[in-house]
Amino acid sequence: MSKARLMQGNEACVEGALAAGVRFFGGYPITPSTEIAEGMAKLLPTVGGKFVQMEDEIASMGVVLGASLAGKKAVTASSGPGISLKQELIGYAAAAEIPVVIVNVQRVGPSTGQPTAPSQGDVMQARWGTHGDHPMIALSPWSVREAFDTAVMAVNYSERFRTPVILLMDEIVGHLREKVELPEASAIEIYPRRKPTCSRAEGYQPFTPDKDLVPNTANFGEGYHIHVTGLIHDDTGFPIGSPKITREVTKRLHEKIDIARDEITHVEEYFMDDAEYAVVAFGGTARTAYEAVANARKKGIKVGMVRLITIWPFADKAIKKIAEKVKGILVAELNYGQLVGEVERVVAGKCPVELCAKYDMTIFEPAEIEAGIDELVAGGKA
Amino acid sequence: MNSEITIKLPRCKGCGICVAFCPKQVLAVDELGKVMVVNADACIACGQCELRCPDYAIFVDKKVKA
Amino acid sequence: MERSFEKYFRQNRLPHLWCPGCGNGIVMKAIVQAIEKKGLDQDKTVIVSGIGCSSRASGYMDFDTLHTAHGRAIPFATGIKLANPELNVIVITGDGDCTAIGGNHFIHGCRRNVDLTVVLFNNSIYGMTGGQASPMTPTHKKATTAPYGAIDRNFDACRLAEAAGATYVARSTAFHVQHLTDMIAGGIDNKGFSFIEAICQCPTSFGRKNKMADPAKMMMWMRDNAVMKAAWDKLPDDKKTEEKFPIGLFYNESETDYATAYNEVIQIAGGADK
Ligand SMILES: Cc1ncc(C[n+]2csc(CCOP(=O)(O)OP(=O)(O)O)c2C)c(N)n1
Ligand code: SF4
Ligand code: SF4
Ligand code: SF4
Ligand SMILES: [Mg+2]
Numbered sequence: 001m002s003k004a005r006l007m008q009g010n011e012a013c014v015e016g017a018l019a020a021g022v023r024f025f026g027g028y029p030i031t032p033s034t035e036i037a038e039g040m041a042k043l044l045p046t047v048g049g050k051f052v053q054m055e056d057e058i059a060s061m062g063v064v065l066g067a068s069l070a071g072k073k074a075v076t077a078s079s080g081p082g083i084s085l086k087q088e089l090i091g092y093a094a095a096a097e098i099p100v101v102i103v104n105v106q107r108v109g110p111s112t113g114q115p116t117a118p119s120q121g122d123v124m125q126a127r128w129g130t131h132g133d134h135p136m137i138a139l140s141p142w143s144v145r146e147a148f149d150t151a152v153m154a155v156n157y158s159e160r161f162r163t164p165v166i167l168l169m170d171e172i173v174g175h176l177r178e179k180v181e182l183p184e185a186s187a188i189e190i191y192p193r194r195k196p197t198c199s200r201a202e203g204y205q206p207f208t209p210d211k212d213l214v215p216n217t218a219n220f221g222e223g224y225h226i227h228v229t230g231l232i233h234d235d236t237g238f239p240i241g242s243p244k245i246t247r248e249v250t251k252r253l254h255e256k257i258d259i260a261r262d263e264i265t266h267v268e269e270y271f272m273d274d275a276e277y278a279v280v281a282f283g284g285t286a287r288t289a290y291e292a293v294a295n296a297r298k299k300g301i302k303v304g305m306v307r308l309i310t311i312w313p314f315a316d317k318a319i320k321k322i323a324e325k326v327k328g329i330l331v332a333e334l335n336y337g338q339l340v341g342e343v344e345r346v347v348a349g350k351c352p353v354e355l356c357a358k359y360d361m362t363i364f365e366p367a368e369i370e371a372g373i374d375e376l377v378a379g380g381k382a
Numbered sequence: 383m384n385s386e387i388t389i390k391l392p393r394c395k396g397c398g399i400c401v402a403f404c405p406k407q408v409l410a411v412d413e414l415g416k417v418m419v420v421n422a423d424a425c426i427a428c429g430q431c432e433l434r435c436p437d438y439a440i441f442v443d444k445k446v447k448a
Numbered sequence: 449m450e451r452s453f454e455k456y457f458r459q460n461r462l463p464h465l466w467c468p469g470c471g472n473g474i475v476m477k478a479i480v481q482a483i484e485k486k487g488l489d490q491d492k493t494v495i496v497s498g499i500g501c502s503s504r505a506s507g508y509m510d511f512d513t514l515h516t517a518h519g520r521a522i523p524f525a526t527g528i529k530l531a532n533p534e535l536n537v538i539v540i541t542g543d544g545d546c547t548a549i550g551g552n553h554f555i556h557g558c559r560r561n562v563d564l565t566v567v568l569f570n571n572s573i574y575g576m577t578g579g580q581a582s583p584m585t586p587t588h589k590k591a592t593t594a595p596y597g598a599i600d601r602n603f604d605a606c607r608l609a610e611a612a613g614a615t616y617v618a619r620s621t622a623f624h625v626q627h628l629t630d631m632i633a634g635g636i637d638n639k640g641f642s643f644i645e646a647i648c649q650c651p652t653s654f655g656r657k658n659k660m661a662d663p664a665k666m667m668m669w670m671r672d673n674a675v676m677k678a679a680w681d682k683l684p685d686d687k688k689t690e691e692k693f694p695i696g697l698f699y700n701e702s703e704t705d706y707a708t709a710y711n712e713v714i715q716i717a718g719g720a721d722k
Contacts (some may be wrong), residue, residue, distance in 0.1 A: 044716035055556040059523040066527025220512040221535050223491040229515035390700030397469030436473030
């Protein structure tokens with residue numbers, strides 16, 4: 001462990017990305033994510049990497065995809081309106097299987113909303129923001145140290161699955177200052193860029209899936225003469241108007257993540273051993289929820305907390321298991337109610353699911369979540 | 383004949399550009415919509431047809447005298 | 449005799465899907481001939497295109513090729529060039545792709561002077577979507593979305609590029625194919641943002657609407673109305689009628705390109721040997 005340093009969640013995100021091997025950043029300033037661009041502008045050239053401030057968020061997304069195709073691990077970051085602008089090319093990354101990380105430091109929306117205020121209103125956008133059927137991985141840290149760890153994880157997953165990964169931060173964690181000890185470089189596991197397993201002469205095809213259903217696509221400039229397109233394409237990379245290929249490709253894009261779902265769905269449980277009730281929360285809100293749960297415990301309520309680190313793919317297994325065991329679940333989220341729908345889908349009536357929503361530009365007070373717990377207990381199944 | 387005209391027929395779309403720019407009326411488009419040589423002897427190997435064909439379907443080489 | 453330019457095409461993808469007489473094929477050949485002329489390494493050259501009929505060219509060219517999204521070719525190309533400056537990056541774009549949806553990326557690419565060679569296939573129309581007006585459809589010309597004639601004023605993309613900071617700006621046409629090849633080759637030589645407007649015919653979506661369905665006639669129109677820059681500069685204003693336009697090299701200045709400038713940043717930051 002290196003010396004403890006006081007830093008912001010946004011800064012830790014920069015450090016994590018660099019530690020994971022990111023050497024390219026393209027972005028456009030927007031509150032509350034700007035410190036990420038600023039940190040990248042300062043640090044990337046110190047490790048031989050490059051930062052470029054683009055003309056807008058669409059260009060920022062395009063430039064990082066280009067850099068990734070040319071072999072550099074690349075990240076972009078934004079908030080609210082900027083993330084909306086990036087959507088078309090996030091879909092491009094999913095379709096063309098380009099590793100890239102998009103950091104979204106969530107703020108209040110829709111539209112310009114409340115630019116400096118925290119929110120967790122982009123849960124569904126993270127999953128469904130771009131058009132069409134596509135898989136998505138989204139991770140959400142609750143602390144400064146975890147902003148570092150999830151940044152490393154996001155970069156690794158993007159490389160391993162050749163897919164866009166969203167680091168779904170929120171203003172609470174982005175601007176939170178904590179003393180953290182970051183791990184030594186040697187202690188960080190890095191997933192390297194996948195490499196072609198055969199030569200052109202041996203019949204290399206850039207989109208032939210490996211055993212894990214992920215293709216070993218070459219970088220530009222390595223002599224493979226690959227073609228990359230956002231059109232539905234077969235293993236050769238060239239577009240084809242075939243129902244069979246369209247079905248197979250769409251299925252594989254989903255399955256490459258589905259088959260690794262258990263490994264990449266990170267959930268943490270607190271006070272759950274004897275819990276009769278559970279609070280589900282994530283990101284900055286989980287910090288308050290933890291306090292609320294601890295307070296409720298002091299009052300003698302057997303309540304625990306389930307914290308989602310991986311938001312997408314959704315933690316179906318973990319939530320289902322909890323639903324079997326508790327008398328009620330409270331979902332606390334800083335929006336009008338988004339994640340709660342997923343929880344309800346998985347719980348499927350096995351226990352009551354209540355929503356503790358907040359959407360007034362302020363963060364939760366522990367008392368608000370405690371009140372939610374009290375209500376749940378009062379109305380929960382006997 | 384001072385030239386050798388090679389046609390890659392599958393590439394030809396019968397657009398008529400080569401016909402229009404040929405100074406010697408060597409070429410025509412047939413009823414199947416493909417280029418054909420109608421007056422090979424008149425060809426002066428100027429290369430206009432090859433230069434302008436958008437489909438790389440026609441090539442002209444000067445005949446090397448044996 | 450097999451032509452040497454054929455090695456730059458993916459033979460199994462030809463014939464291309466463009467309409468009979470479409471000028472895109474001529475411009476695509478001019479690009480590979482310029483590449484050949486400049487002796488670019490085929491393994492170290494990347495072709496990046498947007499979306500449109502013209503942007504389909506990337507699929508036929510035997511290099512690393514990238515068919516991006518509508519209007520976004522220049523940002524992708526910028527990322528490729530900055531990530532690996534040893535690659536030669538050539539961008540293929542349409543008049544709509546480059547100056548409508550991609551207009552902002554275009555001017556900022558020029559401003560940054562990224563070392564790219566951008567070839568705009570100007571057929572004055574949205575070809576792929578069936579003939580809607582583009583920002584480069586000349587005023588009064590017809591399009592499916594301008595059935596009474598366009599009232600919008602059209603961009604002069606060359607003047608736009610120069611004003612925005614491109615360091616090489618040229619125009620040619622599908623008729624002047626050897627000249628066009630030279631203009632593109634000059635752009636490849638320039639270390640910085642090079643812009644070449646290639647006027648080309650779309651008989652299907654533009655020609656038919658504007659009483660010029662015959663592709664050969666469209667090319668003759670280019671022959672009859674294009675004026676070489678030197679002659680254009682001497683032409684009295686009353687002779688510069690609406691249909692006439694200049695071709696040739698309009699601007700070429702040597703200025704530091706973006707990747708070179710950034711290398712200095714890396715030096716200052718102490719990351720040069722990392
Ligand atoms: C975001 C988006 N908007 C619209 C389209 C539909 N579209 C495809 S090509 C095109 C216009 C192409 O015109 P141009 O760039 O001039 O290329 P051309 O086909 O004439 O070569 C449009 C509007 C699209 N693919 N993506
Ligand atoms: S120009 Fe080419 S495609 Fe057109 S008719 Fe002649 S050979 Fe055929
Ligand atoms: S080479 Fe010249 S004369 Fe001969 S067919 Fe072609 S255009 Fe006509
Ligand atoms: S529509 Fe126009 S631009 Fe498109 S292929 Fe046909 S002729 Fe070419
Ligand atoms: Mg066009």
